[in-house]
Amino acid sequence: MQTDNNEGKWKTMNMEAWIGPILCSLQTIIPTVIVVCFGANVVELILEVIPEWVTNGLSIAAGMLPVVGIGMLMRYMPVKKFLPFILVGFVLSAYLGVPVLGIAIIGFAAAFWYFTTEINKADAVTMAAAEHADEMGDDFDE
Numbered sequence: 001m002q003t004d005n006n007e008g009k010w011k012t013m014n015m016e017a018w019i020g021p022i023l024c025s026l027q028t029i030i031p032t033v034i035v036v037c038f039g040a041n042v043v044e045l046i047l048e049v050i051p052e053w054v055t056n057g058l059s060i061a062a063g064m065l066p067v068v069g070i071g072m073l074m075r076y077m078p079v080k081k082f083l084p085f086i087l088v089g090f091v092l093s094a095y096l097g098v099p100v101l102g103i104a105i106i107g108f109a110a111a112f113w114y115f116t117t118e119i120n121k122a123d124a125v126t127m128a129a130a131e132h133a134d135e136m137g138d139d140f141d142e
Contacts, residue, residue, distance in 0.1 A: 089106075089107060
């Protein structure tokens with residue numbers, strides 16, 4: 001697109017800008033039209049035509065997605081700082097069988113408590129610094 005812009009090919013640039021979104025929307029439009037127009041029988045036929053090794057591979061990949069997501073979160077999250085919260089969530093899920101929604105609500109409450117206490121600590125430090133500055137006075141009395 002940059003070369004088209006430099007060369008002044010505005011129609012080509014406009015066409016290139018529309019091709020990507022159209023192709024992306026086709027991957028949703030085509031299956032939706034097939035299901036709506038032809039019904040569940042055609043979908044079952046398509047699923048029967050797909051080889052078993054493909055569906056097995058997709059099942060394995062679907063099983064790996066939560067692990068990959070947790071791994072990404074732990075990679076970019078300060079794990080050492082929040083390790084107690086991570087362990088509580090794991091114990092609630094793995095050993096006590098608490099549903100994900102319940103863990104999310106408990107996590108929200110813990111996050112709310114954590115951040116409000118951190119903000120209160122920061123406010124207390126700021127107020128203490130301001131009081132200390134008032135005690136020292138300033139040299140702008142002239």
